Amino acid sequence: MGKPTGFLEYERETAKSVEPKERICNYNEFHTFLSEEEQREQAARCMACGVPFCQSGMTLAGMTSGCPLHNLVPEWNDLVYTGNWEQAYNRLHKTNNFPEFTSRVCPALCEKACTCGHWGESVTVRDNEHGIIETAYEKGYAAPKIPRVHTGKKVAVIGSGPSGLAAADQLNQRGHSVTVFEREDRVGGLLMYGIPNMKLEKHIIDRKINVMKAEGVVFKTGVNVGVDVKAKDLLKDFDRVILCCGAKNPRDIKAVGRDAKGIYFAVDYLTQTTKSLLNSNLKDGKYVSAKGKNVVIIGGGDTGNDCVGTAIRQGAKSVTQLEMMPQPPVERAANNPWPEWPKVLKTDYGQEEAIAVFGHDPRIYQTTVKEFHKDKNGNLNGITIVKLQSKKDEATGRMTMVEVPGSESKIAAELVLIAAGFLGTEKYVSDAFGVSMTQRTNVATKEGSYATNVKNVYAAGDTHRGQSLVVWAIREGREVAREVDESLMGYSYLSIQ
Template sequence: MGKSTGFMEFDRQTLKERDPAERKHDWNDYTIPLSDEEVQKQGARCMDCGVPTCHTGMELEGVTTGCPVNHLIPEWNDLVYKGQWKEALRREHLKNNFPEFTGTACPAPCEGSCVLGITDPPVAIRTVERSIIERGFEEGWVVPEPPERRTGKHVAVIGSGPAGLAAAAQLNKAGHWVTVFEKNDRVGGLLTYGIPEMKLPYEMVIRRVEILKQEGITFKTNIEIGKNYAAEKLKADFDSVIMCTGATVHRNVQLEGRELGGIHYAMDFLHASTKSLLDSNFDDGNYISAKGKHVIVIGGGDTGTDCLATAVRHDCESLVQFDVYDKKGAIRDEQGNPWPQYPKVHRVEYGHKEAAAAFGEDPRAYAVMTKKFVGDEKGNVKEVHTVNVKLKVDAEGNRIREEIPGTEKVWKADLVLIAIGFSGPEQDLIQQMDVETESNSCVKAEYGKYTTNSEGVFAAGDVRRGQSLIVWAINEGREAARECDRYLMGATVLP
């Protein structure tokens, strides 16, 4: 695959980035495409490794390894190297309905399991993936492909995030009439309102949705099943239903002062910011502004990073991100995090770079645990009190965080964003759909089958598995569509 000596001749190169000091003033895509020649060199780095692991999605000790949609990565790397871009696009779409989403916002566990990555920087798989699909759109190769026949069956998909879109796309290919219901005013779920515009532009979502519409899929926005469309009526109106509503119940912090004004969930902050931007370029004022504020982000993950980038663009006064974990090393720990697991290493993401450009240093504070919030006389947060912690293992083998005496600190803050993930799906719809749940509150539906206890009702994505990656959502949406097709027709034509 690729050029037999390519991994020795060419250095790893990912998408270029605009200058952080400049891009922090706008909401445009922060990346810059590589030239075709540069992408071909990255494809050439894909070595003839014999038994590639990049495309084999699995979970090892709870860590995603390889690509959950089983992307034909070595094949399209080779095709790009040879200049066969259109065939590379066809190979991309065989396993992934939306390579533009994964090529933009997936953390690329495929690269973590790249064989070349054992000794050298891995192949820039995500960069090649996005370059192929963008070339496809530019050349006009991505066109509507409606099914040649219709089965007469009608399927409702609840939720228009990556799982819902993937399920809808596959069911439509099988010839079923598909209607996607979205509770928000725009299609895309967290693709639209959970990932900021400069990281995943809404135009990228809507151009794909327009193709799906032309292929025959119906989208209905501002409809929340169980509220303005009864769940029982939905089950009566459609031959089958697939629940793809995500896991959107925020994890909270139960601390003194949590009720103070100015403390928000990260996703509420991101959602309102994106909606106001798309609706009016912020002229309507319907968002949580960070302008002139001392901002603290609690949580060291991707959502926290998105909050950093958004707050910088709002022109905040100061910015700190708390990470309860120690700073990771530059290389993976071969004992606790061996290849081919996704490498747990220190990363400097786009939001960190932009915060550093704005304030002169990386915004992260490590091994910090929040103790309480203190407010002013008006009931708004003014301080966050913290202490440093170290991770220990007790006599029973439990991992605990021990406070370090003398490390107490008070931070000035008038906007606090909680970005510590989600605990599970909303329960109202689950109860109205009369489906059983697991102990973690997610819908009970076996992986690979996706059937619930309610006849004709399936569940896929985060609502079934809990908070996870875009690529897992696409995997489950595709597979749930296959099982739904089997249910409706007695056999299935879907992969």
């Protein structure tokens, strides 16, 4: 612990954000990060507490508390404070393959479990992580490290999202020959096309991919396994196959008029926008535009918020975001004590921008769509919404959200984006390999294992656990890599935490 009184002497400071009305003029990242001196002061706030909940990654009340990667937060905070950036990077990289991603898009479970935050403001863990990794690239600590030993074993990873990349990175460093297959034209999975540029600029992904390529990982883009390449051929050519295909099967909204033109799934909308931005700076017109339209987004999560920010940048006339659940409290409730994940109101960047542009929060709680309306040409021109209330289902005993009779109202809408979550992996992939599925449409594996019912085929990440966070995907990628390595070599010294 570099400065025992740091948390008493320094106030919490985080990266500054560009003002909403200025940042919506482009798709660039909009944070101005702390100077080295300021970063060291923030690291000094770490209490080095006896039980560091920040790195626990345990489940409390059905929610994750602390980092699932078990990042050694107190250790590298101390190293940042003392100016030992290289060792700080070594300790961070020991548990996290991709701090350049997590320091930008992770909701910082570590900070929500910080002991310092129990009494006041938590330590700026995510900003410190960002400082470490960017310093590492600047000073060459994160340069390619070529494996010295090669085992002759070959592993195919299907999907280049965070779980697939983590598995590939670990196995390549072990000395196995790893090939990653990606059906899109760029590597990164949802990191590339599911997360907007203003949250994660794509050159950050490319920078890490170039490092991995230099270290020996082979990437094949534009290859749709199960369509372009047969599963049986992969199983013949590779010693092991890992399915990291994500959970991209979107949950639909079944309401009258669903066939109206102008209704899209959120991820498709975000993907088109990012792809056009990267290919032509949006000049090719190959994306759905919200310009001049009344936009309704169904879903209150991170993807819904990303749609809000994107629609505003495209020049939407209005933006409304529908959320089925009640508005969370502003402060922790008594039944939601620290260090549980705080179930409190969060106003993210998209909502901040909507407030700045339109003068009000775009979210309407306890509301859903009852009917989509269309004109004589089949184009969407409005929706009927209805209020919801929580009611106990007599058959199951569970509380469910049901319509409030007579609460219907109509609002204008020419563009609807469905951000209602995902239902699991796409069926053609599981069918191609013949792997069993769970009731939740995830790829089934053996208890406490990532091995599927098909010999030499493994599954990890959202494919295995369902829609989740980047940190969980990285953790599963690391764990499946260790299991695959052990199956190939009879033992493994790959670290999982």
